[in-house]
Structures are given as C-alpha cells and as structure tokens.
Amino acid sequence: MIILYHPRATRPRSRRLPLAVLALAAALEGKEQYEIVDGNLEDDPTARILELIARHKIELLGVSAMPGPQMVAAMETSREIRRLHPHVPICWGGYFPSIYPDAALNARYVDFVVRGQGEDTLLELLDALRGNRSLDSVKGLSYKDMFGLRHDNGERPMKGPDEFPWSPFHRLPVEKYLGPSFFGKRTAVHHASIGCPFNCSFCGVHAAYGNKEKMESPERTVAILTHLVECYGADSVQFYDMNFFLREDHARELCDRMAHLNLRWWCEARVDIMSRYSDETFAAIKRAGCAMIFFGAESGSDWVLEEMQKGITTQQTLEIARRTRQFGIIPEFSFVIGNPNDPDRDTRETLRFIRKIKRINPDSEIIIQHYTPTPQPHDAGGEMYGKIEVPFPDSPAGWAAKEWMNFTLRIDTNAPWLKRRTKKLIDNFEIVVGSRWPTVQDIRAPRWSRIFLQVLSAWRYALHFYNFPFELHLANQFISLRKPKRESL
Structure with missing residues (x-):
C-alpha cells in the first residue's frame, strides 16, 4: 500500500x-x-x-x-x-x-x-x-x-492537466471540504493549469513548476465543475492557478461554457494580460460569476517592477482598478514592498500608489507584504536581484525555527536592507488602510465591527498620519477581523 x-x-x-x-x-x-x-x-x-x-x-x-x-x-x-x-x-x-x-x-x-510535477x-x-x-x-x-x-536526476518535462485522469473525489468525504466563504455556502477549489511563463524574480513557482503554463481545456474544466455541483452541491469555487486568464480566447470560451452553472468564483490573473481584454470579455467573465480577482501589483514604482522582471506597469494596474469597478468585480491587489536597492523610495512611492488605487476603485482589497526572496532550485546561496545573499536554512528543522517561519509567512522577515522605521511605516500603513476598508471576505464579522474600524481609522487615512496606531491595533485584536494575506499563505 x-x-x-x-x-x-x-x-x-x-x-x-x-x-x-x-x-x-x-x-x-x-x-x-x-x-x-x-x-x-x-x-x-x-x-x-x-x-x-x-x-x-x-x-x-x-x-x-x-x-x-x-x-x-x-x-x-x-x-x-x-x-x-x-x-x-x-x-x-x-x-x-x-x-x-x-x-x-x-x-x-x-x-x-x-x-515539480x-x-x-x-x-x-x-x-x-x-x-x-x-x-x-x-x-x-x-x-x-x-x-x-x-x-x-534530470528535470521532468511538465504535462498539462488534460494528460492526466480526473481527481478521484470519491476517495474523500467531499462534503466536509465544501465550507462557507465570501463566495458561497459550499465553496470548492480547482486547479486548471500548471507552470508559469513569467520570470518574476521574487517568486518560486516558475522554478518549481516550469516556465510554460499548460492549461486544462475549457471542456474538462466545466465537466469537473459540473460534477462538483451536481454530486456535491458546490455553489462557488476558488481557482488556484497562478494565471487563470492567460489567453483571452481561452478565457472567453471557458466563461461562456460555465455561465450556466451559476457559480460565484475567485481566481488569480495578470495585470498586463487582463488590461488588454475587451469589454466583451470582461462582461463574459462577470456573467460567468466571477466575483473577485487577485492581481500581483507588487509595487507602485515602475523602476521596481522592471527590476523584479514583473513585466507590468503601474498604469496597467490603475487600468485594471478602473475596469474591474466598471464591471462590478472586486480586485485584490498584492504588494511586496521593500526593494533592497532602495527600500525607502519603493515604500514611499508604493504607499502613494495604493492611495491612488483606492481613489479609482474603493472596493479594491489591498494585501501588503514585505519583500522576501526565494532561491532557485539547487541554488544554495539564495541570490535575489540586487546581488544580496540570504543564508537560507539547510534543513526542515531550520525552516521550522521562529525566525524562518516568520520569514516564510512574511510576518516579520527581518530583512537586513529594510530599516526599522521603514518597516514600521509599512506595517502601520497596512493596519490603517485595512481598518479604513475592512475586507469583505470575513463572512463572520458583524456589520458594526466594520463601521467601527472605518470610523476609528478615517482621520488617520485622511491626514496621512500612520504613526503609533495603538487604537487600531487594540481594536483589531478585539474584533479579530480576518486578514486576506494570512488566509492566502
């Protein structure tokens, strides 16, 4: 066995x-x-x-x-x-x-x-x-x-999902996994691709699962979703793909095919790719039940995005903020702040940029994290851009130590290039913006708790005053509102 x-x-x-x-x-x-x-x-x-x-x-x-x-x-x-x-x-x-x-x-x-696979x-x-x-x-x-x-041994070439059989759902009590979420009462998950064709310097997905994204056919994706709906009562789904919308024709066909399932769903997508989609495709995505899309915006500085090899621009992110508001889709924008080449400048410019996003689309969910490097496979030095070496642990026990667990979870990375005051600014801004616009994804939080946090933080956000937010820390401990970043790790 x-x-x-x-x-x-x-x-x-x-x-x-x-x-x-x-x-x-x-x-x-x-x-x-x-x-x-x-x-x-x-x-x-x-x-x-x-x-x-x-x-x-x-x-x-x-x-x-x-x-x-x-x-x-x-x-x-x-x-x-x-x-x-x-x-x-x-x-x-x-x-x-x-x-x-x-x-x-x-x-x-x-x-x-x-x-890898x-x-x-x-x-x-x-x-x-x-x-x-x-x-x-x-x-x-x-x-x-x-x-x-x-x-x-040598690397194994990746295969697309269509080359493997379906998951044997009958081997598990599926009903115990379909829990409530912001998207529905019985939320399923699905992975419809493998690999990533992009070269973001801070990410390990490309290194682990290949530099080509192989996508599941729309027919198979919809067949699996139909099975989850009809056999287990799923009413919503979260797609775990790094780039769910890699090609517009694929996205349009998939959304047209799945619209009749009446699912509400979440996925991840690229700013540059979706900023070029037509209004017709955006409308099809909305009709298919898309409620929220996660975007790796990463920085409010174009020079940082270039060094990250992210392949996007800040203008494209602003365009996505505008278009998602137009079509009633909530965007999640994730930022990794603290470029080691000039962390202070990156932080200042990114915080200003987040405020600009909020002016364009107040419904935008903002996820803020400290920049953490990821080594390439077989790279013991852990080199990241900027030629900074990080002495990564050499065993699972090392990674289990508190310092490295915090690093992994991006709770406190102790990045040597990030000054204490800059780190404090990032953390303080995070709690201010997170209180001014509490996440909609915590379905357990009562309405009064959101209003309380919004009122308590409004003056700080309006006056750009982020220092010493003791009252917000206390209120967040009392309310214990869900943090999207923690759930996504």
Missing part, C-alpha cells in the same frame, strides 16, 4: 480539497492500493498513518509539503514514522522540497524528493523500489543512496 499524506496547513473551517494529493491519487487509481491521510481532516494524522502501517505492508509514504505550517507538520510526522518504522521509505514532494530540495534531503527521515515520478519511483528500474532513471527525483550520497 502507498500512503499519500497531506499535512495540516490551515484551520478546520478553512480547509479545502487537498488538490496536490488528489492529483497523485488520480495517477494511482485503478493501479495501486493507496490511502489518503489529510491532516486538515484527521484529528491525529500521525496515529492514522501508524494504524495503516500496522495493518498493511507500506511501500512508500508520500508527503506533500508547502513552506510554513504544513512543512512543520510534515517534519513532525515524518520524524515519528522514521523513529517507529525505519523500514518505511519516505518521499517528500510539493512546493517546499521542489524549491529547497537540499534542505529536505538533509533530514534523516526523508529518503526521496520529488521536484509528481504524478509520473511517483509511478516510476514505485517501479524502482520494486526493482523494475534503476533510481537514476527516474526524472524529477532526488534521493540518498545506501551510503548517504545525494543524487539529483
């Missing part, structure tokens, strides 16, 4: 379908005996895995790991399984080991690392473990041999 383990990554009320392990399960379905253990569903996932080991011969424990809390949960469970059952091979896959394969393999409890690599690894092929023939695999020496 193969165990596919999805460590806990969020609170129970925020759990969604574990798409990563479902994709692997689709590759195994009908071929292998397997079980999915989801830490977001199980009270004690480690105990559940130990129970399966006691009842079955386990050929492989496959662990999916994102940086942050999920990586910590993966580390704790893997360490315990290795202690109690040292004969069980453990393989890590997902975003964390794809970006930090050295750190993952440095753990004594990790035998194999799958880099894992479906075919998993099947070939099983063949190798059964003696039907050599480990060095499995592309996309890193591993330690019997002497502890490390091997990195």
Whole structure:
C-alpha cells in the first residue's frame, strides 16, 4: 500500500480539497492500493498513518509539503514514522522540497524528493523500489543512496492537466471540504493549469513548476465543475492557478461554457494580460460569476517592477482598478514592498500608489507584504536581484525555527536592507488602510465591527498620519477581523 499524506496547513473551517494529493491519487487509481491521510481532516494524522502501517505492508509514504505550517507538520510526522518504522521509505514532494530540495534531503527521515510535477515520478519511483528500474532513471527525483550520497536526476518535462485522469473525489468525504466563504455556502477549489511563463524574480513557482503554463481545456474544466455541483452541491469555487486568464480566447470560451452553472468564483490573473481584454470579455467573465480577482501589483514604482522582471506597469494596474469597478468585480491587489536597492523610495512611492488605487476603485482589497526572496532550485546561496545573499536554512528543522517561519509567512522577515522605521511605516500603513476598508471576505464579522474600524481609522487615512496606531491595533485584536494575506499563505 502507498500512503499519500497531506499535512495540516490551515484551520478546520478553512480547509479545502487537498488538490496536490488528489492529483497523485488520480495517477494511482485503478493501479495501486493507496490511502489518503489529510491532516486538515484527521484529528491525529500521525496515529492514522501508524494504524495503516500496522495493518498493511507500506511501500512508500508520500508527503506533500508547502513552506510554513504544513512543512512543520510534515517534519513532525515524518520524524515519528522514521523513529517507529525505519523500514518505511519516505518521499517528500510539493512546493517546499521542489524549491529547497537540499534542505529536505538533509533530514534523516526523508529518503526521496520529488521536484515539480509528481504524478509520473511517483509511478516510476514505485517501479524502482520494486526493482523494475534503476533510481537514476527516474526524472524529477532526488534521493540518498545506501551510503548517504545525494543524487539529483534530470528535470521532468511538465504535462498539462488534460494528460492526466480526473481527481478521484470519491476517495474523500467531499462534503466536509465544501465550507462557507465570501463566495458561497459550499465553496470548492480547482486547479486548471500548471507552470508559469513569467520570470518574476521574487517568486518560486516558475522554478518549481516550469516556465510554460499548460492549461486544462475549457471542456474538462466545466465537466469537473459540473460534477462538483451536481454530486456535491458546490455553489462557488476558488481557482488556484497562478494565471487563470492567460489567453483571452481561452478565457472567453471557458466563461461562456460555465455561465450556466451559476457559480460565484475567485481566481488569480495578470495585470498586463487582463488590461488588454475587451469589454466583451470582461462582461463574459462577470456573467460567468466571477466575483473577485487577485492581481500581483507588487509595487507602485515602475523602476521596481522592471527590476523584479514583473513585466507590468503601474498604469496597467490603475487600468485594471478602473475596469474591474466598471464591471462590478472586486480586485485584490498584492504588494511586496521593500526593494533592497532602495527600500525607502519603493515604500514611499508604493504607499502613494495604493492611495491612488483606492481613489479609482474603493472596493479594491489591498494585501501588503514585505519583500522576501526565494532561491532557485539547487541554488544554495539564495541570490535575489540586487546581488544580496540570504543564508537560507539547510534543513526542515531550520525552516521550522521562529525566525524562518516568520520569514516564510512574511510576518516579520527581518530583512537586513529594510530599516526599522521603514518597516514600521509599512506595517502601520497596512493596519490603517485595512481598518479604513475592512475586507469583505470575513463572512463572520458583524456589520458594526466594520463601521467601527472605518470610523476609528478615517482621520488617520485622511491626514496621512500612520504613526503609533495603538487604537487600531487594540481594536483589531478585539474584533479579530480576518486578514486576506494570512488566509492566502
């Protein structure tokens, strides 16, 4: 038997379908005996895995790991399984080991690392473990041999979603994953592409999943959504693609096909691409049920966007703010502030730019984060633009330390180039703008709490006075309004 383990990554009320392990399960379905253990569903996932080991011969424990809390949960469970059952091979896959394969393999409890897309690599690894092929023939695999020496096999070309079977939804109690959200009472999730053709210097997606985006056909996307609606009662969906609207013709066809499902939905898109879409396509997107779109605006400075290799302009972001207001779609604009080459200038210009966005479209949701670098695979130095070296941890335990957990979650990056007063300005502005326009996505917050925060912060925002917002910190602790940034990590 193969165990596919999805460590806990969020609170129970925020759990969604574990798409990563479902994709692997689709590759195994009908071929292998397997079980999915989801830490977001199980009270004690480690105990559940130990129970399966006691009842079955386990050929492989496959662990999916994102940086942050999920990586910590993966580390704790893997360490315990290795202690109690040292004969069980453990393989890590997902975003964390794809970006930090050295750190993952440095753990004594990790035998194999799958880099990037894992479906075919998993099947070939099983063949190798059964003696039907050599480990060095499995592309996309890193591993330690019997002497502890490390091997990195060649990269595996990415395949599009249409080349793999559907997720075996029947293997999970889907109804327990369709929770309420701003978009509906029973919100599903879907991933309709892989890879990213853009080269943003601060992002690891391109490095982990390829420089070409392969998209699912509109027919298949709508067929899967129809299945979720008809069999499980889904009334809304969040698309987890990095660039949901890569081509206008694809976007138009998909929206025309899915309009009859009456779903409300959220997705991510690029400012430059959507700013060129016609009014007719925007109208089709709105008719199809799109309620909110996340955009990586990143900075209010064109010189910073150029250094980031973002490929967009501030004028395009303003155009998106205007057009989303025209068509009644809420934009989420994310900013990573603190360019290491001139963090003070970047901060000043970006805060002014955010105020400009709010004048154009007050409904814009603003997400503010400190700039955090991401190394390329196999890059131990962690070089980012500006030729600044960051000494990244060399093990999962290192990444689990408070300093690096805060770095990963962008709570407090301790960036050496960011002066304390500049960091304080960013943080203070964030709480002021977040209180002046509380997010609409917290469906539990009573109306009075939003009004209270708006009144309390209005004078600060009007006067550009962000220093010492003690009353806002106190009010936010009392109200505990959901923060979109925290939910999206």
